[in-house]
Amino acid sequence: MVSARLFYWQVFSFESLTAIAEGQHWISFEIPAKRGEILANDGLPLVANKEAFLLFASLPEIKDEINKVADTLAPLLDEENISTMAGLLKERLGRSDLVWVPLKHKISRETKKQIESLSLPGLGFEEEQDRSYPEGSSSAHLLGFVGSDINGVEKGYFGLEGYYDLELKGRPGLLRREKDASGKPILIGDIEREKERDGRTLLTTLDRTIQFLIDEKLKDGLQRYGAVSGSVVVMEPQTGAILGMASLPGYDPENYVSFDKSLYSNPVVASSYEPGSTFKVLVMSAALNEGVVKPETRCDQCSGPRVISDYTIKTWNEKYFSDSTMTEVIQHSDNVGMVFVGEKLGKEKMVSYLEKYGFGKPTGIDLEDEASPKLRPTSEWKQIDLATTSFGQGIAITPIQMIRAVASIANGGKLVTPFLVQKVITESGETEIKPKQSEEVLKSSTTMMMTEMMVNAVEEGESKWAKPKGYRIAGKTGTAQIPVAGHYDKDKTIASFVGFAPADDPKFVMLVTLREPTSSPWGAETAAPLWFDIAKEIFTYYGIQPN
Amino acid sequence: MKKTNKKPKLISLIIGLILVLSGTQLVISHWLATTGGKLRQWEEKTEQLEQQNRILTEEINQMGSLSRIAIEAQRLGLVKADKVLYLTPQIPVALEKTNNLER
Numbered sequence: 221m222v223s224a225r226l227f228y229w230q231v232f233s234f235e236s237l238t239a240i241a242e243g244q245h246w247i248s249f250e251i252p253a254k255r256g257e258i259l260a261n262d263g264l265p266l267v268a269n270k271e272a273f274l275l276f277a278s279l280p281e282i283k284d285e286i287n288k289v290a291d292t293l294a295p296l297l298d299e300e301n302i303s304t305m306a307g308l309l310k311e312r313l314g315r316s317d318l319v320w321v322p323l324k325h326k327i328s329r330e331t332k333k334q335i336e337s338l339s340l341p342g343l344g345f346e347e348e349q350d351r352s353y354p355e356g357s358s359s360a361h362l363l364g365f366v367g368s369d370i371n372g373v374e375k376g377y378f379g380l381e382g383y384y385d386l387e388l389k390g391r392p393g394l395l396r397r398e399k400d401a402s403g404k405p406i407l408i409g410d411i412e413r414e415k416e417r418d419g420r421t422l423l424t425t426l427d428r429t430i431q432f433l434i435d436e437k438l439k440d441g442l443q444r445y446g447a448v449s450g451s452v453v454v455m456e457p458q459t460g461a462i463l464g465m466a467s468l469p470g471y472d473p474e475n476y477v478s479f480d481k482s483l484y485s486n487p488v489v490a491s492s493y494e495p496g497s498t499f500k501v502l503v504m505s506a507a508l509n510e511g512v513v514k515p516e517t518r519c520d521q522c523s524g525p526r527v528i529s530d531y532t533i534k535t536w537n538e539k540y541f542s543d544s545t546m547t548e549v550i551q552h553s554d555n556v557g558m559v560f561v562g563e564k565l566g567k568e569k570m571v572s573y574l575e576k577y578g579f580g581k582p583t584g585i586d587l588e589d590e591a592s593p594k595l596r597p598t599s600e601w602k603q604i605d606l607a608t609t610s611f612g613q614g615i616a617i618t619p620i621q622m623i624r625a626v627a628s629i630a631n632g633g634k635l636v637t638p639f640l641v642q643k644v645i646t647e648s649g650e651t652e653i654k655p656k657q658s659e660e661v662l663k664s665s666t667t668m669m670m671t672e673m674m675v676n677a678v679e680e681g682e683s684k685w686a687k688p689k690g691y692r693i694a695g696k697t698g699t700a701q702i703p704v705a706g707h708y709d710k711d712k713t714i715a716s717f718v719g720f721a722p723a724d725d726p727k728f729v730m731l732v733t734l735r736e737p738t739s740s741p742w743g744a745e746t747a748a749p750l751w752f753d754i755a756k757e758i759f760t761y762y763g764i765q766p767n
Numbered sequence: 768m769k770k771t772n773k774k775p776k777l778i779s780l781i782i783g784l785i786l787v788l789s790g791t792q793l794v795i796s797h798w799l800a801t802t803g804g805k806l807r808q809w810e811e812k813t814e815q816l817e818q819q820n821r822i823l824t825e826e827i828n829q830m831g832s833l834s835r836i837a838i839e840a841q842r843l844g845l846v847k848a849d850k851v852l853y854l855t856p857q858i859p860v861a862l863e864k865t866n867n868l869e870r
Contacts, residue, residue, distance in 0.1 A: 271818065327824075352825065356830040398805065432833040689785050765853040 238496040238551060247399045252392030254349065256419030258363060258380055261642070265354055267363055267381070267473075272326040272350035275335065275343065277312070279319055282342035289340055297324050315721040316563035318490045326350045329475035332551040348551040350474075355428065357472045358435035362426070362465050362640070364588065375470070378484050380422060380640060382588030387644060390419035395508050410605055411620055423643035423650075426460035430454055432753045433757050435466040446738030451488050451512075451619055454752065456730045457627040459655045460636030461587075473674040479500050484736045489583075490588075492616040493733065496700025497536075497553045497743070498718045501674060502625050504550060504561055506573035509666040512564040515673055519560045524554050529604045533559055536699065545697025550673045551680050553697065555611040562610030570606055576661045577625040578635055580619055582657065585638040593617060613708075622718060623731040629670050630694070630720040633662035683717070683748035690766025694713045695719025695751065697743035712736045715743035727762055730754065 229237060232519040237732045258267040275297070282289060290309035298305035312321045325348065327335075332345055351366050364379030376385035393416025398409025431541040432451040442450050467487045471479035485491070507513045523542035526533040535555050541548060549557030562570060574580065582594030593616040596605065608614035620638055628635050637656040662670075674694035678687055683697050698716040701708035715737050729753060737746040758764075829835060 264831055265828050268825070268828050271821050352828065354828040356832070356834050358834070400800075427831055432837070683786075762850050 221624045228600070229758040234574050237321050246396050248394065248396045250414040251393035251395055252349065253392045253416040253419040254423040255351070255366065255374070255390065256384075256388040256645075258388075258419060259423045260355075260431070261425050262428060263423070266359055266426065266428070268348045268352050268354060270352040271329060272348050273329070273332045273347040274325050274348050275323045275332075276346060277321050277323055278342050278344060279313065279321060280342075282340075284340060286310060288703045289313060289342075290336060291617070292336065292340070295509055296331055297327065308373060315530065342584050348497065353474055355432065357470050357474075358466060359426065359431055359594055360470045360473045361467045361488070362535070362587070363473060364482075365476045367476070367721050378488060378589050379587055380419075380424070383586050384422055385640065386419075387420040388653060389423070391417040394416070394572070410535065417610055418563040418647065421645040422641045423645060424640050425456070425463065425642050426465075426640065427463045427575045428571065429599050429761055430464035430758065432465065433761070434464045435468075436755055437750065437754045437757070438466050438468050440732065441746075441753075442733075443639060444739065445715075445734055445746040445750070447734040447746070448736040449487065450734040452730065452732050452750075453488050453619055453623050453647065454728050454730045454754075455623055455627060455638060455760070457630035457636070460627065460638045460658075461622070461637055461639050461642065461655070463728060465736075468506055483504070486587060488619045489587050492591070492618055493592040493714050493735075494615060494700040494703065495513040495612040495617055495622055495699035496716065497555075497612055498555065498622065498626075498698030498716050498731075499548060499615070499617075500610070501629065501670060501696045501718075502573070503558060503570070503575055503610050503612075504668055504673065505629055505662055506569065507561045508546075508669050509563045509573075510569055511567060515541055515545065515547045515669050517546050517555045519546070519549060521560050522549070522554060522557050523556065524556075526559050526607070527726055528559070529602070531604055531607075547673050547676055548679050550696065553681070559607045562606050565610075567601045568607050569737070570609060571595070571601065573616075573661075574609075576635070576659075577621075579615070579621055579625070582621050583618075583624050583638050586640050590620070591618065591657050592621070611743075611761060617732055623729055626720070627729045628661045629667050629674070631667075632664045633660050634658035635661045671723050674719065678719065682742070682744035685751075688748035688751045688752055688759070688766075691721060691723050691759065691764075692708070692723040692767060693719055693721040693746070693752075693755065694723040695721075697748050699741060699743045715741065715745075715747040717743055717747040719751060719755075721755055721759075722764060727757060727764065730758075 254269055257265050257269065276291075287310060290313060293309055294302045294306035295311075309323060313322060314651040315321055321494055323343075335343065344553070353363070360379075362379050364377055364381030364383075366374055366381055369375040374389065376382045376388060381388065382531060383531045383574050391426045394412075394414040396410075398411075403461050408495075413482075433456060438450055438452050441447070449467070449469060454463070454464040455462055460506065465486075465488055471483045476484065481700070504513075508515070520543065522544050523541060524540050525535075531554055536553060539550055539552075542555065542558065544552065544554065546557075546561070548554070549561065554633060565573075580589045580592065582592045595615075605614055624636065633640070636658045637724045639653065639655060642652055643653065673696045674696055675692055680683065680695045681697065683695075687693060696718055698714075698718070702712045702714060703709075704712075714733060714735050716733040718729075718731045720726040728733055732747045732751045734747050734750070740746055759766075
């Protein structure tokens with residue numbers, strides 16, 4: 221009988237008894253890895269970690285009635301949905317098949333203190349970490365947020381959190397140590413340690429001041445011009461470093477579940493739009509670069525509307541300037557003049573330049589949610605497509621593609637890759653991420669000519685009233701109609717302004733887009749003044765003096 | 768006779784040795800037990816300090832945030848400059864005189 225029992229223990233129950241013995245002799249701790257922080261270019265955090273707690277219940281130790289415990293805890297755990305929370309707690313506390321149940325993750329230190337003061341038996345806390353956003357939700361689209369995957373493991377979604385999730389999350393460690401009967405560690409006992417590897421910290425190119433500034437100005441701008449949404453991007457034209465990127469309406473990354481999912485993706489990299497007249501500077505640059513026009517070339521077809529196929533191309537204000545120069549075509553934002561330029565350039569070269577500017581493929585920015593509208597294949601281009609593309613309609617691009625292409629005019633002709641992370645910091649050191657090698661799209665002489673044409677457009681164009689005095693700014697307004705179910709909406713527009721300053725030594729290139737402004741549909745009366753308003757502040761911040 | 772006298776001495780020596788070793792073991796066990804307790808105390812202290820450090824870091828992050836500074840500046844009555852003046856740098860008088868002398 222004894223032998224049979226011994227045989228049973230040593231053979232059949234070996235594994236379970238070993239586990240019990242290990243549990244009695246060893247104490248194990250998982251050492252959580254800290255998720256890496258995301259820092260602004262001054263080293264201060266945009267995303268940091270803060271202490272949080274998991275509230276759990278040890279069911280056999282719960283002495284009070286379950287409903288009473290749930291009703292007491294619910295208002296502390298979710299002020300807005302008390303009844304839903306109470307229901308959830310009752311369901312969890314009522315489980316007869318479990319001993320230990322998690323009740324709520326990521327509760328704050330204050331809530332923990334409140335629960336502790338209730339002295340409810342059977343409740344306990346385990347330390348965990350939560351993300352905190354010292355600068356609030358101003359960079360939510362850019363940063364993304366941390367949620368859980370289907371296994372309940374933390375995972376970064378959208379923006380930098382999504383793109384750099386592997387670098388940020390690190391790897392948890394494990395500590396196993398021999399203990400005595402009272403649970404105290406045995407000094408000369410064995411210790412096994414698998415070291416945790418904390419997540420890497422990201423140093424971004426984002427300037428906190430510029431980010432704060434554009435977020436505040438955009439909020440004001442949306443209100444002032446009655447726009448549905450809007451975005452502002454500021455980039456260093458020489459390198460592609462993003463200095464600021466804000467889009468509204470946004471969401472609170474700390475409480476992302478309370479917001480509609482459609483707000484999570486970043487419109488600057490994920491939403492496409494028809495650029496309208498801002499696109500004219502790119503088509504004109506291509507034509508100048510190919511030598512098919514010069515700034516002083518005169519348009520001999522600009523005296524009235526142009527009929528192409530079944531369509532009539534008009535200017536935005538139905539004013540026509542016969543024999544206008546290319547500089548004047550940009551200044552007047554003349555659609556008919558741009559059709560002339562497009563035709564001079566031709567279909568093949570137009571498509572070739574669109575590809576050179578990087579349209580039709582992602583820019584490669586280090587953000588998770590980048591999308592890229594496809595370009596129409598060359599074989600499908602008709603005469604009317606060439607005409608409408610010349611003035612920025614009938615082509616869909618993302619704001620980041622637009623600012624990148626315009627940066628090539630500002631930096632002497634190079635197509636840079638926009639980027640946000642400049643250094644990855646670990647315990648052992650830093651790894652610098654250098655800007656990607658840029659390709660030459662335009663000749664330096666072309667960019668100089670185009671810059672002058674854009675400066676003239678600002679000085680003499682429709683938005684000259686809003687321009688800060690004493691600065692040479694190269695820019696272009698845009699007012700694009702919004703395509704709805706196969707036709708363009710009569711009233712709704714996307715107003716935009718793209719430009720760089722100071723024109724002769726650009727420190728920044730900026731794109732402002734406002735969707736459906738109601739105070740005026742025109743970019744010159746909405747996006748342009750907002751652009752100039754932000755630029756004035758950046759001049760002061762950078763100490764750029766007027767000429 | 769001499770041989771018979773040696774046995775009790777050996778026994779006492781062994782007993783003495785056993786007593787000494789037992790005593791030593793008792794002392795070491797006691798020392799280990801108390802040191803284990805101390806180790807736990809130190810670990811708790813380390814954890815406490817780390818926690819305080821985390822709380823302070825969080826506080827610094829919150830205090831350094833630009834949105835908080837903007838609100839605080841407004842509360843203190845600071846207003847934004849409505850006009851920015853740029854001064855053209857002039858050559859210091861001393862330097863100007865030196866240049867004249869050189870000429």
